[in-house]
Amino acid sequence: MASTTGRNASVVDEGAFRVTRSIDIAAPVPKVWRAVTDPELLSRWFGRTVLLGDGAGAHGTMSFEGYGAIPIRVEAIDPERSVTYRWNNDDALGMLPAQVDEASSTxxxxxxxxxxEGTRLTVxxxxFERTSDPIANLESHRRGWDFELDKLVALIEGER
Known part of the structure; x- marks a missing residue:
């Protein structure tokens, strides 16, 4: 499978309720790290990101046109290796809660x-088994990761 940039596309594992995508980016790890952790840079390629605090426990919102402000929280961080976010991004929900809902978040x-000299980024x-429509949300997020990570690559590789 190929995405719009000719890179690996996202893959859905329905049995594990998981979406995965790995891409190679022609930029060093520190530059990619900043793009996936700095709210100002996240806002340039992903959703408009506002986080209060630093590190694990930082919380706020990520806003997307047509979806509004989605609650998000940093769950874990291992500098320049991995960062984990929890968010309420259930495509079928109309009203989003003001804080991350443990019961229905991904x-x-x-x-x-x-x-x-580059970076392999895997998301x-x-x-998804906790969402209102797991299979539809898996597919929606598969498409979303293709679109969003293609924007990340264009941003980072365009700045060389």
Missing amino acids: VFTFTLAAQG VESG
């Missing part, structure tokens, strides 16, 4: 690994 982790999102 978790996504960005893992970074040096690949020569894994799980927890």
Whole structure:
């Protein structure tokens, strides 16, 4: 499978209720790390991100046109290796709660690994079994990760 940039597309594992995508980015780990952890940079390629606090426990919102402000929280952070976010991004819900709802939220982790002078970035999102329509949400987020990570690559590689 190929996405719009010709890179690996996201893969759905319905049995594990998980979406995964790995891509190689022609940029060093520190640059990619900033793009997946700094709210200002996240806002340039993903959703408009506002986080209060630093590190694990930081919380706030990520806003997308047509979806409003989605509650998000940093669950875990291993500098320049991985960062895990929990968010309420159930596509079938109309009203979003003001804070992350443990009962219906999903978790996504960005893992970074040096690949020569570049970076292998892998995102894994799980927890879809807790959403209102797991199969539809898996497919929606598969498409979303293709779109969003293609924007990340364009941003980072366009800045060289």
